[in-house]
Amino acid sequence: MTMVETPAPRSLYTADARTKARNAAEKRFRIYGIAAVAIGLLALVVLLSSVLGSGLGAFRQSVLSLPITLDAKALDPKGHRDPAEMAKATTVTYGKLITKALEAVVIEKNLAPGMKSKQIGELISKEAPAGLRDMVLANPSLVGTTITYDVLASGRVDGFFKGRVTMESAALDSNISPEQLQLADKLRAEGMLKLAFNPGFLTNPDASELRPESAGLGVAILGSIYMMVIVLCLALPIGVAASIYLEEFAPKNRFTDLIEVNVANLAAVPSIVYGILGLAAFINFAGMPQSSPLVGALVLTLMTLPRIIIPTRAALNAVPPSIREAALGVGASKTQTIFHHVLPLAVPGILTGAIIGLAQALGETAPLLLIGMVAFVKDYPGAPPEGVLDPASAIPVQIYNWTQRADPAFVERASGAIIVLLVFLLVMNSLAVILRRKFERRW
Amino acid sequence: MNNMRLTERAVQATDTKITARKVQVHYGASHAIKDVDIDILDKTVTAFIGPSGCGKSTFLRCLNRMNDTIAICRVEGAILLDGEDIYDKKVDPVQLRARVGMVFQKPNPFPKSIYDNVAYGPKIHGLVRNKAELDEVVESALRKAALWNEVKDRLNAPGTGLSGGQQQRLCIARAVATSPEVLLMDEPCSALDPIATAQVEELIDELRANFSVVIVTHSMQQAARVSQRTAFFHLGNLVEFGETGQIFTNPRDPRTESYITGRIG
Ligand SMILES: Nc1ncnc2c1ncn2[C@@H]1O[C@H](COP(=O)(O)OP(=O)(O)OP(=O)(O)O)[C@@H](O)[C@H]1O
Ligand SMILES: [Mg+2]
Numbered sequence: 033m034t035m036v037e038t039p040a041p042r043s044l045y046t047a048d049a050r051t052k053a054r055n056a057a058e059k060r061f062r063i064y065g066i067a068a069v070a071i072g073l074l075a076l077v078v079l080l081s082s083v084l085g086s087g088l089g090a091f092r093q094s095v096l097s098l099p100i101t102l103d104a105k106a107l108d109p110k111g112h113r114d115p116a117e118m119a120k121a122t123t124v125t126y127g128k129l130i131t132k133a134l135e136a137v138v139i140e141k142n143l144a145p146g147m148k149s150k151q152i153g154e155l156i157s158k159e160a161p162a163g164l165r166d167m168v169l170a171n172p173s174l175v176g177t178t179i180t181y182d183v184l185a186s187g188r189v190d191g192f193f194k195g196r197v198t199m200e201s202a203a204l205d206s207n208i209s210p211e212q213l214q215l216a217d218k219l220r221a222e223g224m225l226k227l228a229f230n231p232g233f234l235t236n237p238d239a240s241e242l243r244p245e246s247a248g249l250g251v252a253i254l255g256s257i258y259m260m261v262i263v264l265c266l267a268l269p270i271g272v273a274a275s276i277y278l279e280e281f282a283p284k285n286r287f288t289d290l291i292e293v294n295v296a297n298l299a300a301v302p303s304i305v306y307g308i309l310g311l312a313a314f315i316n317f318a319g320m321p322q323s324s325p326l327v328g329a330l331v332l333t334l335m336t337l338p339r340i341i342i343p344t345r346a347a348l349n350a351v352p353p354s355i356r357e358a359a360l361g362v363g364a365s366k367t368q369t370i371f372h373h374v375l376p377l378a379v380p381g382i383l384t385g386a387i388i389g390l391a392q393a394l395g396e397t398a399p400l401l402l403i404g405m406v407a408f409v410k411d412y413p414g415a416p417p418e419g420v421l422d423p424a425s426a427i428p429v430q431i432y433n434w435t436q437r438a439d440p441a442f443v444e445r446a447s448g449a450i451i452v453l454l455v456f457l458l459v460m461n462s463l464a465v466i467l468r469r470k471f472e473r474r475w
Numbered sequence: 476m477n478n479m480r481l482t483e484r485a486v487q488a489t490d491t492k493i494t495a496r497k498v499q500v501h502y503g504a505s506h507a508i509k510d511v512d513i514d515i516l517d518k519t520v521t522a523f524i525g526p527s528g529c530g531k532s533t534f535l536r537c538l539n540r541m542n543d544t545i546a547i548c549r550v551e552g553a554i555l556l557d558g559e560d561i562y563d564k565k566v567d568p569v570q571l572r573a574r575v576g577m578v579f580q581k582p583n584p585f586p587k588s589i590y591d592n593v594a595y596g597p598k599i600h601g602l603v604r605n606k607a608e609l610d611e612v613v614e615s616a617l618r619k620a621a622l623w624n625e626v627k628d629r630l631n632a633p634g635t636g637l638s639g640g641q642q643q644r645l646c647i648a649r650a651v652a653t654s655p656e657v658l659l660m661d662e663p664c665s666a667l668d669p670i671a672t673a674q675v676e677e678l679i680d681e682l683r684a685n686f687s688v689v690i691v692t693h694s695m696q697q698a699a700r701v702s703q704r705t706a707f708f709h710l711g712n713l714v715e716f717g718e719t720g721q722i723f724t725n726p727r728d729p730r731t732e733s734y735i736t737g738r739i740g
Contacts, residue, residue, distance in 0.1 A: 284546060354581060
């Protein structure tokens with residue numbers, strides 16, 4: 033009789049060769065994993081630091097605090113303080129008042145001997161008079177008084193304080209001269225000119241090429257919010273209904289297989305194709321207005337639908353069959369089973385999918401360019417529901433738009449807008465996590 | 476098998492509750508149930524025994540059309556409940572399942588509270604008019620399932636938080652709460668300790684007063700203890716069906732004999 037020889041018992045304290053090899057393999061794998069995570073984190077850090085580094089400046093803007101005398105003779109010659117009458121005074125009049133106020137300061141403190149009034153006025157943003165005018169028209173009793181008003185400095189002066197504009201570049205620049213920058217420096221030393229938080233970046237509409245200092249994201253944020261609300265209201269119910277039907281009711285045959293393949297393909301179709309579709313279907317065929325959030329939202333809905341359907345079906349599919357059997361076993365109908373038992377368990381997955389789909393839609397640029405949302409929009413869209421037909425912009429399109437402009441001040445704006453977009457995405461993703469936690473239940 | 480009190484059981488009922496004739500079940504190409512004819516009596520406990528994979532669960536699931544949910548499953552032949560063909564086109568399986576309840580092999584409580592688990596059936600079938608009645612139904616169902624004392628203080632705790640045996644008794648309570656006419660139980664005691672098993676067996680015996688109970692079990696002792704009639708399945712065939720006493724003491728078929736004496740399984 034031959035017996036397999038049993039190996040001599042070995043001490044547990046010494047690892048044998050196989051164990052050593054296994055442990056080494058495990059160690060190697062851990063190192064690869066850590067390296068992979070580190071590369072990812074590094075990329076994130078580089079991205080964030082570059083975006084934050086160049087974009088945070090957009091949230092701070094150079095402003096001049098000036099005592100402005102609102103001359104009643106110029107602004108309201110008849111003295112009725114009637115806004116309708118006062119509207120006759122144009123921004124030119126207000127511009128003169130502001131320039132006069134600055135000039136008075138400059139002369140009083142003898143900051144720039146010999147500089148002409150026009151040159152002094154160039155330190156101030158061309159957008160400033162409009163803001164002052166709006167304020168006075170809203171509150172006519174200010175006329176005749178002297179108020180301290182923060183006026184935006186021009187983009188070049190702002191760039192000088194942020195390091196974008198230097199004395200050398202100013203010497204070659206027709207919009208600003210080194211002397212003017214020296215004056216700005218002195219005004220800063222006097223404490224009149226300073227960098228302050230800039231709410232206008234979030235509320236102002238876009239501004240023209242020459243006025244980067246007043247360009248803001250107001251219209252774009254509003255447009256993006258309109259679109260996201262419409263996309264959510266359309267894509268979520270349609271997507272969930274389609275998923276439930278496909279997953280629970282549809283017979284499994286060639287036709288539903290075909291639908292399934294197509295849904296998967298649609299999720300992978302480049303977004304610009306949806307833009308072409310939207311242009312053809314909604315604008316050229318259905319005659320909807322260009323640049324409107326409604327059309328943008330419809331295009332984004334089409335794009336988001338498959339991206340909601342796929343995770344929703346996966347979430348429904350992941351509900352254990354024993355739950356369905358239990359419900360059917362006590363005599364629940366199919367619909368009752370789905371709505372009382374399956375859907376509540378799938379909600380976390382559905383919400384996560386929907387919010388990720390929505391976040392993708394929020395950052396989408398290409399399809400919106402094709403339906404004309406790239407236009408320069410200076411007026412806020414109206415209040416919903418009619419407002420969704422007014423022209424508007426969207427945050428990613430605004431970013432694209434600003435990166436196309438010549439003035440480097442817009443690069444800072446674009447990075448600032450990216451920060452805003454990232455904050456929106458962060459909020460949405462956190463919401464997804466919170467909702468998932470809230471609805472997650474054991475089974 | 477002298478401890479089985481076989482002779483004490485008299486079979487009183489003679490009304491047939493379920494009649495099955497020439498039932499065939501296919502899962503795709505595989506033939507799982509072959510030509511089964513059986514008469515399940517009212518107010519009787521019928522046990523299905525047989526080796527693993529012989530088709531006990533499959534046949535049980537035919538009786539309340541749970542097999543409808545399996546796409547590849549095909550059922551042929553006739554199954555009558557009180558003389559009506561349950562596979563008739565006019566029959567809504569939902570209505571059928573309200574009358575033929577089921578307890579599954581693996582405990583599958585809903586991920587809801589204990590109370591809601593039991594209250595769900597009566598609610599969707601409109602068996603109660605108000606909260607007080609519902610409370611009453613829930614309590615009596617939990618009592619019948621021998622679970623009331625353990626959970627009466629935490630009816631709002633999740634049903635999935637109970638132990639395996641408690642979960643199975645919760646599932647029994649859930650099935651009992653809708654007062655079905657026939658209760659199908661697929662190895663209801665496989666996750667239970669001997670005490671809970673005894674309680675469930677007692678419950679089965681009580682249920683017999685009003686319902687017809689069909690129980691699948693791997694425990695010959697259990698079949699002998701609770702059932703009046705026993706069916707022995709083997710490889711998809713119904714080999715032998717008769718009074719429990721006769722099956723266990725005097726099987727006619729050699730396969731039955733070798734199974735109950737432990738030679739096939
Ligand atoms: N969903 C299914 N799809 C395909 N085949 C199945 C399915 N369910 C059961 N079967 C097959 O049908 C046959 C009978 O299975 P069934 O579950 O009825 O056995 P059982 O007697 O209940 O066994 P056990 O005692 O182990 O529970 C087995 O061969 C099994 O492989
Ligand atoms: Mg089974």
